[in-house]
Amino acid sequence: MLDCSIGYLGIFLKRHINIESLNVSKSEIDHVSKFTIVVNTTEKWVHNIVGQIEKQIEVIKAFYHTDDETIYQESALFKIASNLLFDERQIQNIIKESNSQIVTVSREFFVLAKSGRRFEIDEMYEQLKPFGIMQFVRSRPNFGN
Amino acid sequence: METLKEKKTAQKTKKSIRISGAEAIIHCLLAEGVDLIYGYPGGAIMPVYDELYKFQDKLTHILTRHEQGATHAAQGYARVSGRVGVAMATSGPGATNLVTGLADAQIDSTPLVCITGQVPRHLLGSDAFQETDIIGISTPVTKWNYQVTKASEIPEIMAKAFYIAKSGRPGPVLVDITKNAQFDELDFTYTKCNGVRSYKPAPKPDADALKQAADLINNAKKPLIVWGQGVILGKAEEELKELVEKAGIPAAWTIMGASALDSEHPLNVGMVGMHGNYGPNLLTNECDVLIAIGMRFDDRVTGRLEDYAKQAKVIHFEIDPAEVNKNVHADVPVLGNSKETLSLILPLINPNSHKEWLQLFAEKYQIEYDTVIKNDIYPTKEGLTMGEVIEEINLASDQKAVIVTDVGQHRMIGCRYAKFKESKSNITSGGLGTMGFALPAAIGAKMGAMDREVVAIIGDGGYQMTIQELGVIFQHNVPVKIVVLNNDHLGMVRQWQELFFDRRYASTVMTNPDFVKIAEGYHIEAKRVTERKELKSTIQEMMASKNPYFLEVKVEKEDNVFPMIPSGAAVSEIRLK
Numbered sequence: 267m268l269d270c271s272i273g274y275l276g277i278f279l280k281r282h283i284n285i286e287s288l289n290v291s292k293s294e295i296d297h298v299s300k301f302t303i304v305v306n307t308t309e310k311w312v313h314n315i316v317g318q319i320e321k322q323i324e325v326i327k328a329f330y331h332t333d334d335e336t337i338y339q340e341s342a343l344f345k346i347a348s349n350l351l352f353d354e355r356q357i358q359n360i361i362k363e364s365n366s367q368i369v370t371v372s373r374e375f376f377v378l379a380k381s382g383r384r385f386e387i388d389e390m391y392e393q394l395k396p397f398g399i400m401q402f403v404r405s406r407p408n409f410g411n
Numbered sequence: 412m413e414t415l416k417e418k419k420t421a422q423k424t425k426k427s428i429r430i431s432g433a434e435a436i437i438h439c440l441l442a443e444g445v446d447l448i449y450g451y452p453g454g455a456i457m458p459v460y461d462e463l464y465k466f467q468d469k470l471t472h473i474l475t476r477h478e479q480g481a482t483h484a485a486q487g488y489a490r491v492s493g494r495v496g497v498a499m500a501t502s503g504p505g506a507t508n509l510v511t512g513l514a515d516a517q518i519d520s521t522p523l524v525c526i527t528g529q530v531p532r533h534l535l536g537s538d539a540f541q542e543t544d545i546i547g548i549s550t551p552v553t554k555w556n557y558q559v560t561k562a563s564e565i566p567e568i569m570a571k572a573f574y575i576a577k578s579g580r581p582g583p584v585l586v587d588i589t590k591n592a593q594f595d596e597l598d599f600t601y602t603k604c605n606g607v608r609s610y611k612p613a614p615k616p617d618a619d620a621l622k623q624a625a626d627l628i629n630n631a632k633k634p635l636i637v638w639g640q641g642v643i644l645g646k647a648e649e650e651l652k653e654l655v656e657k658a659g660i661p662a663a664w665t666i667m668g669a670s671a672l673d674s675e676h677p678l679n680v681g682m683v684g685m686h687g688n689y690g691p692n693l694l695t696n697e698c699d700v701l702i703a704i705g706m707r708f709d710d711r712v713t714g715r716l717e718d719y720a721k722q723a724k725v726i727h728f729e730i731d732p733a734e735v736n737k738n739v740h741a742d743v744p745v746l747g748n749s750k751e752t753l754s755l756i757l758p759l760i761n762p763n764s765h766k767e768w769l770q771l772f773a774e775k776y777q778i779e780y781d782t783v784i785k786n787d788i789y790p791t792k793e794g795l796t797m798g799e800v801i802e803e804i805n806l807a808s809d810q811k812a813v814i815v816t817d818v819g820q821h822r823m824i825g826c827r828y829a830k831f832k833e834s835k836s837n838i839t840s841g842g843l844g845t846m847g848f849a850l851p852a853a854i855g856a857k858m859g860a861m862d863r864e865v866v867a868i869i870g871d872g873g874y875q876m877t878i879q880e881l882g883v884i885f886q887h888n889v890p891v892k893i894v895v896l897n898n899d900h901l902g903m904v905r906q907w908q909e910l911f912f913d914r915r916y917a918s919t920v921m922t923n924p925d926f927v928k929i930a931e932g933y934h935i936e937a938k939r940v941t942e943r944k945e946l947k948s949t950i951q952e953m954m955a956s957k958n959p960y961f962l963e964v965k966v967e968k969e970d971n972v973f974p975m976i977p978s979g980a981a982v983s984e985i986r987l988k
Contacts, residue, residue: 273550280551317733323555323575326609 274322277315283307287406298326304406338384338406344394345375345401354397364390375400427598432562432588433458435599436526437466439569442601445497447488447858449473449481451508453501454541456528458593473858473887476879478505480851482512483877486521487855490838491813491863493646495522495576496855502529503541506587507548511845513583514552518842519667520644522581524572531591532560545587554582562595566602574604579612580731581644613730616747616755623743624726625759627700633768634660635691635698635723637683637712640667640841641705641730645749648672648834651704653757659764661772663691665706667841670831674810680772684712685976686823689783689985690775692976695720696983697771704728705749708738709842718981728752782987783973788828794967795943797824797896803947804866804894805830807954812864812892813838813856817849817873820902823972825868835860847876853891854883864892864954871897871923878929884959885933892953893935895926895963898970906971930961937961 278285286304293300305312312330320328348371350357361368366380380390387404430438436459440448450472452460463472475481478500485496496516500509506527516523530539546558555575559568565588572584628634642651648671655662655672661680662672672679681688683695695701701723706712713719716738727734727741728749735744745752787798801824804812810830815838816822822839831837838856840848853867874895884891905919930937936958940949946964953960976985 273547276551314733314737317735317737321731321733323607323610 274319274325277318278303278305281307281311281315283311283315289406302406339381340384340387340404340406341379341381342387342390342402342404343369344378344380344390344399346378346394346397346399348372348374348376350397351376357394357397360390360393364393366390425600425602427600429596430599431458431462431593432559432565432595432597433462433593435562435565435597436569436588436593437462437470438599439566439601440497441466441469442603443495443569443573445470445495447471447473448497448499449475449484449488449855450499450526451475451478451481451501451505453503453505453528455502455530455590456499456505456526456588456593457501458590459499459526459528459588472499473854473883475851475854476882477877478508479511479847480854480877480880480883482509482516482523482525483845483848483851484855484858484880484883485523485525486512486516486519486848487815487838487852487857488859489516489521489523489855490852490859491835491856491865492859493835494859495524495573497524497526499526500528501541502527502545503543505541506545507543509585510548510552511843513549513585515840515843515845515848516583517552517554519840520581520640521583522576523583524569524576525583525585527585527587528593529558529587529589532589533591535560535589545585549585552583553585556585556587558587558589559592560589562592562597565592565597566599567604570602570604571607575607575610579610580641613748613751614732614746616745616752620743620745621752621756621759624702624728624745625756627724627726627743628658628660628702628756629759629761629763631660631700632765633694633698634658634700634702634765635694636660636662636702636704637665637691637695637706638662638668638671638704639665639706641728641749642668642671643705643834645705645730645751647705647748647750647753650750650753650757652676654753654760657757657762658760659762659769660702661691661694661765661769663688665709665712665841666826666837666839668706669826669829669837671834673832674830678769681776682826683982684709685714685978686827686972686974687712688776688827689779689974689987690772692974692982692985693775694771696722696981698723700724700726702726702728703739703741704753705730707731707734710738713738714976714980714982714984718983720982779974779987787824792967794970795940795946795964796970797821797966798828799943800894800896800946800950800964800966801825801828801868803950804868804954806947807950808864808866812836812866812954813860815839815849815853815856815865815867817867817869818844818846818903819870819873820898820906820970820972821868821870821896823903824896827972833863846870846873849873850877850893851880851883853893854880854889857889857891866892866894868894868896870902871895871899871921871926872901874926875923881930881933881935885935888959890957890959892956893930893959893961894953895961896966897923897926897963898966898968899923900968902970903972905969909969909971911977926963927961935959935961937963939963939965941965
């Protein structure tokens with residue numbers, strides 16, 4: 267898309283489609299941005315929506331991919347209370363086994379960074395959740411195959 | 412034709428002039444061939460109005476009485492003339508008042524360029540006086556919009572605006588211009604736009620698709636054409652007629668397609684849709700090949716989709732790829748401009764006639780005539796019907812008038828019974844169904860085709876939504892004929908209440924003012940007809956008048972429009988009563 271316009275997001279809103287994730291980045295072509303939008307809906311609706319997005323004047327091309335045609339490579343950050351690192355042994359194991367990194371530590375909290383496939387992030391989230399996650403954020407850049 | 416080299420030299424040698432942004436806007440309009448605009452001044456657009464004052468010999472500005480009227484007038488103008496309609500308004504409420512007209516033009520593919528003033532660049536986002544985010548507000552209802560904040564952007568953006576509005580599937584464009592950009596100076600040169608990198612106006616027709624479509628048509632036993640406004644927008648009326656005649660195919664129209672083919676053409680089998688004709692609706696579910704041309708399978712046309720033409724192979728001639736397979740699956744999509752695709756398919760079509768199949772349409776018409784049409788246009792009961800008024804207008808105008816309708820029962824009756832000999836003669840708010848459309852649209856239609864008679868047919872409800880535009884008709888002596896079919900009700904809603912809400916007439920009874928006196932207050936000649944014996948002569952008098960004329964006809968209060976496909980029913984479940 268030329269010019270980073272997000273006006274077309276209304277096309278999703280008017281159909282009550284929740285946007286699972288939205289990623290905007292520079293593309294491999296100068297002055298062209300790439301929007302990656304993940305939604306959960308039927309293929310029929312995605313077909314219609316893609317047509318309606320593509321006819322927006324600034325949009326060069328719009329495609330859609332189904333779940334099994336998509337590569338997800340995600341990054342996630344987990345903010346966790348620092349005292350848990352000492353009180354809950356299991357957390358240290360999770361860090362080790364998940365190949366995640368501690369990117370910052372303070373008296374109150376530390377931040378874990380993890381990149382990987384979508385299910386790996388989901389798994390780590392489920393493991394940490396019982397101990398209390400102060401903040402969680404994930405990015406979802408992905409490609410259609 | 413200029414060569415590319417000549418074009419480049421011409422561009423290079425074009426001398427620029429140093430002028431204000433406001434003056435540049437006028438020069439852009441003139442360069443695009445605009446000589447008429449509709450609008451309403453206000454603080455943030457005043458520099459442009461100041462320039463309009465200086466250029467009034469070249470560019471006529473019509474002051475509508477509300478900004479919504481400006482958009483509908485521009486629509487009426489665009490729809491009869493095939494040119495781009497232009498409307499102008501100030502920021503804030505001026506801009507938001509354009510929204511209904513923009514939405515109407517967007518859904519009915521009408522080329523408009525709307526220019527709005529905006530607060531100065533340094534005040535954007537500060538909730539300044541009369542600041543609204545009109546770009547955010549108008550995005551879903553425009554084909555394209557853009558906010559100009561620097562004077563130097565004006566020529567390129569205006570050129571792009573006109574190009575986008577009229578090319579491909581037309582639509583409304585809004586250009587919002589901050590006040591500083593109107594005051595500041597720029598070095599002005601103008602080059603028309605003929606391409607935008609990320610925008611393909613019309614797909615190139617595909618030879619294989621054309622071949623497949625022709626095979627289906629040539630082998631069809633019971634083919635049916637349904638055409639829409641795409642035929643008119645693509646200027647493909649002649650090609651449609653040739654196809655219909657060569658292949659001998661019955662052809663029906665959507666409300667937006669009306670008038671593209673002579674109403675009395677023997678292969679014209681009438682209107683499809685909720686209040687369309689019995690035959691084409693019913694037989695949509697019996698045809699073996701459905702040939703859709705420049706139409707978008709609106710829900711008012713298809714009824715319940717699960718039971719729409721399931722037995723038929725569908726060929727869809729369409730300029731907008733987003734419309735293909737949106738509502739109805741197309742077995743053969745033929746993408747492209749209708750004039751181009753129809754011209755290309757004509758040589759592939761074998762001459763044919765489908766006499767037995769056509770006979771079915773004639774039989775269904777007879778049933779509809781006996782149960783509905785006869786009573787509508789030749790009533791024997793005492794009260795006047797809307798249908799007989801339309802029939803008298805047909806007779807008095809020799810079927811040559813432009814008929815502008817509002818929204819409601821009178822519109823369905825108007826579109827069912829008005830007869831057309833010329834294309835671009837049926838101006839109505841199709842997709843949006845905007846009450847209040849007709850009066851301002853008729854003003855624009857008359858100004859877009861001064862040599863034609865323009866008759867606005869309006870209900871007593873819709874008339875009062877934009878009644879203030881009588882001021883324009885009076886001030887500029889616009890010789891439109893205004894017919895209010897007064898049943899003292901919001902008739903269509905009342906009909907639904909009668910049929911589907913057990914006659915609970917919630918807020919549909921209207922106590923109306925003296926419409927004749929109101930028109931006379933604007934110095935418009937006005938008459939009221941309450942009895943049948945006065946109808947013919949009064950309509951003849953109205954049509955003979957060279958001036959604006961207002962006619963109120965008191966019609967039966969509780970008439971219903973039939974046939975009807977109830978909301979959610981299938982086309983084959985059409986009711987005659």
